[in-house]
Amino acid sequence: MENKTCFHCGDDCGNHPITFQEKSFCCNGCKTVFEIFNENNLTCYYDLQNSPGAVPKEIEGKYDFLSEEKIIENLTEFRSDTIEIVTLYIPHIHCSSCIWILENLKQLNTSITDSLVNFGKKTVRVSYSPKTTSLKQVVILLSSIGYEPYISLEDYQTEKKQVNRSLIYKLGIAGFGFGNIMFLSFPEYFELNEYWLEQYKHLFRWLMFIMSIPLVFYSSQDYFISAYKGLKAKILNIDVPIALGISVLFIRSTVEILFDLGSGFFDSLAGLIFFLLVGKFFQQKTYDFLSFERDYKSYFPIAITKIAPDGSESSIQVYDIEKGDRILIRNEELIPVDAILINGKGKIDYSFVTGESQTVSKISGDKLFAGGKQTSGVIELEALKSVEQSYLTQLWSNDVFNKNKDDGFATITNKISKHFTIAILFIALVATMFWIITDISKAMNVFTAVLIIACPCAIALSAPFTFGNLLRIFGKLKFYIKNASVIEKLAQIDTVIFDKTGTITSNKSSNAIYDGELLSDTENLVLKNSLRGSNHPLSRSLYSILKEHNIVTLDTFEEHIGKGIEAKHNDINLKIGSASFVGNPQETNVLNTTVHISSNNVYKGKYTFYNSYRKGVSKLFNKLKKQFDLVILSGDNEGERENLKKLLPAKTKLIFNQKPEDKLEFIKYHQSEGAKVLMIGDGLNDAGALAQSDVGIAISEDVNVFSPACDAILDASKFKELYAYIKASKSAIKVIKWSFVLSFIYNVVGLYFAVTGQLAPVVAAILMPLSSISIVVFTTIATNLIGKKLK
Incomplete structure (x- = not known):
């Protein structure tokens, strides 16, 4: 009787499979999971990947500890009466089916409102209603469908990084196999024809075959898995030629020793896998270091x-x-x-x-x-x-806030390497056909060498390492960027738009003069406490200028973005903001920035501000004017127009009396005309404009401005260095392009020797990681030089 594999998990069902709906299952657990998915119309899970599931484990009573309040408190990252959020580590996450089912948990339990998978970290972030379900029920649900979470109560919230040692194990086995296979190949290398070689050469060859099996089926399995998933998704990824090369070497070598045609190429095969993994290990370690620098040392100045x-x-x-x-x-x-x-x-x-x-x-x-x-x-x-x-x-950095900006944005790597694999496969096939006709003994060597020498790893690595290193350098220089794609977008901008108040002006050195009816002590008290509650640059400036007062709790407080503040304490109702907001439409003086005050709907007076512009503003604009269209987009009146005309280059557009929605529409219109817009403002009034722009930078100056709308945060003390940061981003693109040129030259030279049959596969395997390492070294040195210029 032919054994069948489990429809759910892929395991052997043995001689007595459990059959349900004409499908075989290895156990009742797998059958139950299929029934759950089937009842909830989630069988698409099996369309994305064949046998993607895991066998659910016995869970009765296992998670009773998750009913304890103190444990729930430690594990959840957010709790309220209506929603709880927990992030769980799921070791079994391995494919697109896993992501799909875990992000559709709400169809299995309607109390789950949302679930988001981080494939790299193997975590799922689940939001659920505590009124109708519990953390214990969520974990039981995950376990019942084969995605049992790993829960460690010790230091759980520090989110310790799960160490993946599989690459180390694979590299160790590859190194052991490579060393021994090379040792066993020495007699054949030196063509020793003595009696003992004739007697033992078959034993040596079979030993090499046995040692190569774990190298091919364990150490190099990631390349085969990646290639298979790519082909299944109709994508020719960079691992397809590598997997093909390994397969060709192994099959041909096996055929040679099986039919006693020769010793095969097990030494080349072992060397290929070992050096591929050495390169991969180096890449992982270097990128982990960059990630560490980014995550734990680049504190932005909130x-x-x-x-x-x-x-x-x-x-x-x-x-x-x-x-x-x-x-x-x-x-x-x-x-x-x-x-x-x-x-x-x-x-x-x-x-x-x-x-x-x-x-x-x-x-x-x-x-x-x-x-x-x-x-x-x-x-x-x-x-x-x-x-x-x-x-x-x-x-x-939540991806939810990046979706709109990233839609339709093609990275430089995708543009250049899109057709790379197709071209390499075509060259390999043509070269192989040529050698089959002229000298069949070289055909397989040529095919394998071409596939390996032209591996596009160097192209794939140049952008991540360049941008990763620059993110770290920018962070140390107090320019905090959300992700690598922001650097690429920053290099493409052609229009720079600035807010005025709190952006090109400094809150710390502003001064103001009051003109109007004196406020009573009670009104002054309410004014001071109203300003204390606001984050607007003018509010913060005025709050620091006014004398100290007692701190009271206001009865009501409401801030109308772009207009002003309304606050009430006892019988005092105060309005602070623009003339029209407080009820003074007769205001005609537009010579300076003003903040008006009314008490119980009676106009009292105004504070007139004398702006102090940041050091280096004029120099910054003069540098920017050579390459960019410059705009001042301010919500204030035109009182500063003449001062700005003297301070800024002649071609700078000055637009005043702009509400937050006006700024957003201005940017949207220019983008529709083809402009790539950089917006610099505060994270409060300018949130919409920052979100609409191609790149939005929030200026931070003793303000807890933390908005998902901005792509970067710039410390106010580094405002005058803005041009240098933009220039560095453009230099980073040049570094990537030069690394592509170096990779292209390497590939052309390597392909020449490979196609002409002058390059052994093992030499190609050594050169491939060396080329990747050389690209990493080049990009690291180049970006460090860019960093030195910034400093």
Whole structure:
């Protein structure tokens, strides 16, 4: 009786398979999983990959510990009455079917609202309603369909990196096999015809064959798996020629010793696999180092206000927060750390974390989670732990916020290497046909050498290593970029748009003069506390200028983006903002930036600001004018037009009285005309414009501006270096193009020797990783030189 394989997991069903709907299963567990998928119309799971599942394990009583409140608290990253979020490590994730089913968990359990897979980290982030399900039920569901999570309660929230040692094992086996096969090949190399060689050569050849089996079927399996998945998806990826080369060498060598035609090419095969893995190991280690530098050393300069025991306030960087610190969160500021609400009324928007923009009301004593945004005035918190910078980076870099900008954007690597594999396969086949006709003994060597020598690894590596290294360098120089594609987009821009207030002007050195009816002590108290709750640059400037007042909790606080603030305390209702917002349409003086005030709908007066522009603004614009169209897009009035005309180049467009939506539409229109737009502004009023632009940069100056809308955060102290950063991005593209040229030259030279039959496969295998390593060294040195120029 012919044994059948399990439709779900692919294991041998033995002599007694379980049959259901004309399909064979190895056990009831696999049959049950299929039934679950079938009942929920999820059998597409099997269309994406044959036998993709794992055998579900016995789970009865295994996860009872997940009912304990303290354990749930430790494992979940966010909890509220309506939603809980947990990230689980799933070791079995291995293919497109896994991603598909794990991102469709809500069809298996309607209480699950969302699930997102990170294939590289083998994790799934699950959001679910605690009212109708629990963490234990989610984990049981995952286990029941063959995706049992790995749960470690010790230091779980530090998210320790799972170390994948499989490459080390494969490299070790390949090294052992290569060394021994080369040793066994020496007698044949030296053509020793003594009696003992004639007697033992067959034994040596079969030993080489046996040693090559684990090399082909274990050490090199990743290349075969990748090639198979690519072909299944109708894509010729870079592993197809490698897998073909290994297969040809192994099959031909096996045929030779089987029919006693020769000793085969097991030495070349072993060398090929060993040197391929050495190159892969080097690449992985180098990229891990770049990732480490990026994730844990590049702290972007988000500031937070710390309240000292004596009540004084000072700005510190978020990663200086310690457990027990009292911190102040203003309107529209992000909560950077899990904390307890001490004072004020919390109205928290957790859309960064949950994807839902509905606000949650909180009162004193409630726990608030990192990633929430306060949307109604000022609150004071007590930190429960220090900041996990990697968590903030994760929020900022969430793919959800990148989708629109990345749609239709083709990377330089995709453009250049798109048809590379097809070309190489064509050359290999033509060259092989030629040698079959002229000298068949060289045909297989030529075919294998061409496939290996022309491996496009060098092309594939140049962009990741160049951009990865530049991300690290930029981070150290206080320019914090979300991801590598931002550098590529930055190199393509032709239009630079600046906001004025808080962008080209400095909040720290501004001064203001009050003109109007004097405010009462109570009104001054409400004014000071209203400004305390706002993150707008003018609010922050005015707050620092006014004298100290007692801190009170406002009854109501509402900030109208682009217009002003409305706040109430006891019987005082204060409006602070533009003339039209506070009810003074007669305002005619547009000579300076002004902030108007009304109390209980009675106009009181205005503060007139005298802007202080950042150092180096004029030099920066003069550098930019040679290559870019320059625009000042300001929400303020035209009072500064004459000053800006004197300060900035003549061709700079100056556009005033722009609401946030006007800025967005201005950028959208110019993009429709073909412009590549860079927008520089604050992360509050300019969020829409930053999101619409091709690249959006938020300026950070003692402000907790943390928005998914921006692609980069620039420390205000480095504002004058903006041109140098853009120039460095363009230089990075040049480095990648030069590395492509070097790779092309290498391939042309290598292909010449391979096609003419002058290159052995093992030599090609040594040269291939060497070419990759040389490209990595070239890009690293080149980007470090770019970094030195920046410094």
